[in-house]
Amino acid sequence: MSYHNPPTTPRKPASFDDYTMSEIRRAAQTGIYDIRGGGAKRRVPHFDDLLFLGASISRYPLEGYRERCTSNVTLGTRFAKKPIELKIPITIAGMSFGALSAHAKEALGRGASLAGTSTTTGDGGMTPEERGQSQTLVYQYLPSRYGMNPDDLRKADAIEVVVGQGAKPGGGGMLLGQKISDRVAQMRNLPKGIDQRSACRHPDWTGPDDLEIKIHELREITDWQKPIYLKIGGTRPYYDTALAVKAGADVVVLDGMQGGTAATQEVFIENVGLPTLACIRPAVQALQDLGMHRKVQLIVSGGIRNGGDVAKALALGADAVSIGIAALAALGDNDPAWESEYQALGTTAGAYDDWHEGRDPAGITTQNPELMARFDPVKGGRRLANFLKVMNLEVQTIARACGHNSVHNLEPEDLVALTVEAAAMARVPIAGTTWIPGQGQGGL
């Protein structure tokens, strides 16, 4: 009788999973790092790791759908003559014309206006479609200064000086040549078809002292009317927030590593920066240490998906949040309705991130006229407005359950954490304990 050893089950190495192996093969074949859009896809501690403590006896809840819970927010109360008044504490993040189609920009404006909030320009400058449909429009002043002009600066309701963004703090951008239509080329003063680099730093200031003078110049040009936002990527949130306040910002926009980008290196998106959850408390502490919390408003962005995320960001000390990828999804980006076309591109709905290639089946992240025509900016705007309103209702529901008549009264004491990591980052106790890891250790 012969004896055969049963074969062992094939086992792939954990460190060299299918994705990692495919990326090695792709890099070897093409000689270029992977460029993609979107935000970090790896799992990092996030708002999911926090839970709210609804009211019972020690706190008294408010009646849902009956008792009022306000959500409006005013941004830019420090210096600007005309602060921004929003109905909801959820804004639309800067996304560029060029990365997005003009129809998509128009839809963002329509949706934001219907919901009572603001939208934001991007690297490509201000389009008439977006200005025309946005009740409140924030104009980004970017290192590239593509499409930058004083007329648009004056047409804006606020100015956002972009120093960095969560997906690529310290990095610039690259709009590959295939997305450069005649209109994009004209707006950016560059020939059609060449890669367009967005600088990683502003060309005309070199530090916080210069920045303070730069902000003064922008205020002088716009007669001190408009709030000046300062957007930073989440890396050293305590010090960067403190310096933003010192430089004169009315509003600090803090973008964590789950924040999206139109296109940059995969290795950058996944390996540089702090999770959004880890950014908020140090930034709030900086504002509190300077006596500026609630005087200089804090907008948090990076992976905000629903009202629960919004409520948690507010509870940790933010005044508002900003959404990008979620807004694109609300418009119809990565919708399974286009599944066969996503598969033809070698991907699947929900995973499509090659926005820089200009072949978006949903017609949102493209300049291809045929694809753009698939997207209806009126319907898209309606969808975005619905989504924003739902998110706000969710925040109000949670706030009422915690006993608050304003979403801005949510506080860290309303939260507990499910993991040690999240507890340390959010500076709230592990659920069922009073233990906050790292408390008393400093840790900026």
Place this chain on the structure above:
Amino acid sequence: MRKIDLAKTTLRELNEDLHRQSEGANETDWEIVNSQGFHAVAVGVDAPININIRGSVGYYCAGMNKQASITVHGSAGPGVAENMMSGNIRITGDASQYAGATGHGGLLVIEGNAASRCGVSMKGIDIVVRGNIGHLSAFMAQSGHLVVLGDAGDALGDSIYEAKLFVRGTVKSLGADCIEKEMRPEHLKTLDQLLAKAGITDVKSSEFKRYGSARKLYNFNIDNADAY
């Protein structure tokens, strides 16, 4: 003529007054005295008016200018004429770093020297410097012209796109993808026009060399990685 004394009038009042000119006011000649190195003097002007600033200025003088002709009778700090759209700006002294940065149009003339990053990321502005310019000038310059009668520092035109550079003196070094190019008749003609617009009559266009993009880095290729 309107005469504004910045020892008596605040900068805010001055800029507010200047901005009113775009709304149809009719005061075409302005003189600003006691500029005292203030930052953001005469920024955001959008009217075809003449402004003479007596004395040196700090950062960002004449930033985002449209239409106006502005002369600084002295030196200018960093960022003079940043993001200029049109009009004319003349500095009779020296200019600090990033003069004419990201400028989209108009003419900037610096009669003295300019420091580093002159014309950085320029997008259509014409800049004429009678003296020398510092390092990393015309970095990522997209379009427009930079004319230098003196010498240029290190890394001139690094990562340049379609801007055209003319240098009469020496260039310490050229940046990535920037090369010397043939001076053809059309370039001599362009340079003659620029010099004439700048009011410079004592040099000849034939004394200059032309620099511009080799266009090798316009679309990424791994074989060019060593150039970055």
